[in-house]
Amino acid sequence: MTTAALSKQYDPSDVEARHLRAWLDAGYYHADAASPSVPYAITLPPPNVTGSLHMGHALGSTLQDILIRWRRMASWNAMWMPGTDHASIAVHHLLENELKHREGKTRFDLGRDAFMARAWAWRERSGNRISEQEKVLGFSLDWERERFTMDEVSNQAVREAFVRLNEEGLIYRAKRMINWDPVSETVVSDLEVDTVEEAGHLWELRYPVVGTDRVIVVATTRPETMLGDTAVAVHPDDERYRDLVGQEVELPLTGRRVPIIADAFVDPAFGSGAVKITPAHDFNDHECSLRHGLPIITVIDAKGLMCDPAPAAYVGLTVERCRTQIVADLEAGGHLGEIKPHKVPRGRSQRSGAVVEPMLMEQWFVKTEQLAAPAIAAVESGKTKFVPELWTKTYMHWMTNIKDWCISRQLWWGQRIPAWHCGCGHVTVARAEPTACGGCGGTAITQDPDVLDTWFSSALWPFSTLGWPSKSRDLSTFYPNAVLITGPDIIFFWVARMMMMGLHFMGKVPFRTVYLTSIVTDEDGHKMSKTVGNVIDPLDVIHGASLEQLVARTETDISDPKKRATALAGVKKNFGKGIPAMGADALRFTLAALNTSGRYIRLSVDRVEGYRNFINKLWNASRFALMNLDGHDAEGFESQLDAGQLTLTLADRWILSRLQRVAAEVDTALEGFRFNDAANALYHFVWHELCDWYIELSKAHLYLPNDGSAPSPQRRVAQGVLAHVLERTLRLLHPISPFVTEEIWQKLPKPAHLPASLMITIYPRGDERLLDVEAERDMALVQELAVGVRMLRSTYSVPPSWSVPVEVRVADAATRATVDRYRALIENSARVTMTLTAGGEAVAGSAKEVIRDVAEIVMPLAGLVDVDAEKARIDRELAKADKEIAILSKKLANPQFVERAPEEVVAEQRARLAEEETRKQRLRDALAQLGV
């Protein structure tokens, strides 16, 4: 055997690279749309080409790969679609930042074409880096199909969808209040704005009422917008102002006269009960202005600077500076009332961090009401299900309150809106660039400068990746997808929109299940962030990284010196010892095992180390197997096992039965997306059953000497069962940890008919017919007795070398027969020699352990027993028994329980009471024998 090939500690570095290449070369990742197998498709949420993969990607993709590898092994036609997203605004932000810091330029200095060239170069680098990382993590994506949201096929799909929606009247262009990002100089959607409460002030402005000596006081958090005020509003029922409604105020600083109006949206209890109305720069005010036909005066421009209709003194000031100036000027004029500190909800652009300015602008919109209805119905009827189910509510809530979707962006990196403007005012929307205006026939037409919201192409992704609008074989085979796995943060951005577009264009839901992953945080529950210095990079976990490397990278990554300092402090605190290389398998196993239905996964290097240890345990169990499989005839053994021709030991029968159970458990768990249950079931099986018990017990047979040239029959069976169980276990583990399992599997002697790779073996399913209940029951007794003896040995510090004689008192003939039959197993694993008795005499100076109501272990330890310690231990046991007895007796004494509870429950409780009473008696005897 090739024992020399296996090192004591598993080293993932060369193993992973080797199998990765082999799988790719063999084409195992590819799925054929023409395959007769049942399709199972997943579309990878395309990562943004903004950089590299983070832990959130690693989690989501690991879960997807587990499903894909599992289904592929279970003979489904499993297809996993890779791709990347152009991430319009995110890439803009990134490149524009770089431009600003490195060259001191804006994108406008550079120009559209040059900027696009840079963006393409960036996407090339980032896209390649991402796919390399995905390969390193072992993700079995169908690379032949790799796509990009801005490739030619996707562009075509986008134009087709836009044109159709336009023809159907579901796209319109209108001047609306929108959120404006004055740094990126583009509209952003409501979803791209984070509202945070920031400390600010509430200023009271005193507006004189025309023709009276009265003053109406309005409260505002944004005094500078008073330059664009066109009314003052009060509540219609507000007694204080009723007589003023219909009159005018004269605005300070501008001298403009504006009306006092009554509108029910005003809350009389807030501030003074009077509100200044700035229709061009506030959502509420704008709606109010529409109700009252007020003029709209824009005083803030696209760069966030005060502009023309404002008095010349303010033009060109930033909003903040203008605010200070206005307050000073108002005060000078005696128009300022009280100033109070106030928490101001302030919208900030998610990407640029700029304070978002509500502005009135012409934009393109998708009408969502009609599109949302089928998307709501599909979830209500269960055509698409959310897992965990609680997300259904989030989706429904959004969908039923959906607003029209603003799809235009004043950016360059993205799909250009397929609309051409003409001097005649007509807008021509077309799939291909038109040569003439569709209205007047004139040729002086120009394409709309705007690009589409990134999420427009993403919304089409589940079918645009399959060739839509062409009617491809891929489309008919792989649409709808089986499942979508993504983070809950993009339910609105993406999931909802794919549902709408999928149902609209394909007539079917895009996926049957939406599985929402947890969010990965650091071990304290904080979001991982470069500037905090708590980011665990998946590649660092796989390949390892020294503290020096982490520090160096942080230094180059963060240009702001202040942020760099906090980031470095974080890195040093969190990764003081660096990150050991733990391999992709360990990381994947960790992510699967920690993925509960909770909302967060607190990840730490320590956690991964725990599962790295598990991988190492598996490695060493395999190493042990390979060291002891000389002469093993896999082919012959398998056929004899199938034919039931083998004489199996209790341990053999038990582990084979347990294998069936764990296979069934894993199957059920994966079926229900309970990845943690699957991972934990395997962890427990490998470590605490296969390693702790089966391997230990099998040593007695595996260490038997070869009888001449041939191994002894007992040894052959032990070899066969070990090899068999290990081989099936590797298959079960493969979807979670593909590399180490493939590596071991390749080395394991196995029947010739098996394929060339573990990846394409058949996934084991638990077979109930192969369960051996009797073996499991007997083994449980063996384990209890062995553990009981070890406990006594440990308590009394019996040297490991001393094979203690013990008396085992058994309650009945059946138990006696079982214990007797498996005597060797117990004696071996507990290093003890047993005498079986029916009970009886006290043995002076002995320690005793009671095994339920079936047996007692008496260990004679003349002179060794610490009477006080033994008494304390037994007292503890007695207290437990007494407590149980009290609860059970009370229950059984309750006539209503006996009458109303199901018969089997009552019977069970009676049995337990009897058991506890026997146990108690034995414990009391033990105490009496101690002579205390």
Place this chain on the structure above:
RNA sequence: GGGCGGAUAGCUCAGCGGAAGAGCAUUGCUUUUACACGGCAGUGGUCGCAGGUUCGAACCCUGCUCCGCCUACCA
């Protein structure tokens, strides 16, 4: 303001109507030829609080207290 979650062993979390579980940490013992990234054996919990439903509640219902996350036009 509205909505949704969470509160279970020192930590992180499973369990979600019929005997309190795991991993890590911790305490002994242990370098025995698969593994010290190991082995063996322990310690550790009136399941946030208060009511209710039930023969029976960590689990279902109500209220409360903390803690998260979405979401919203109190200027």
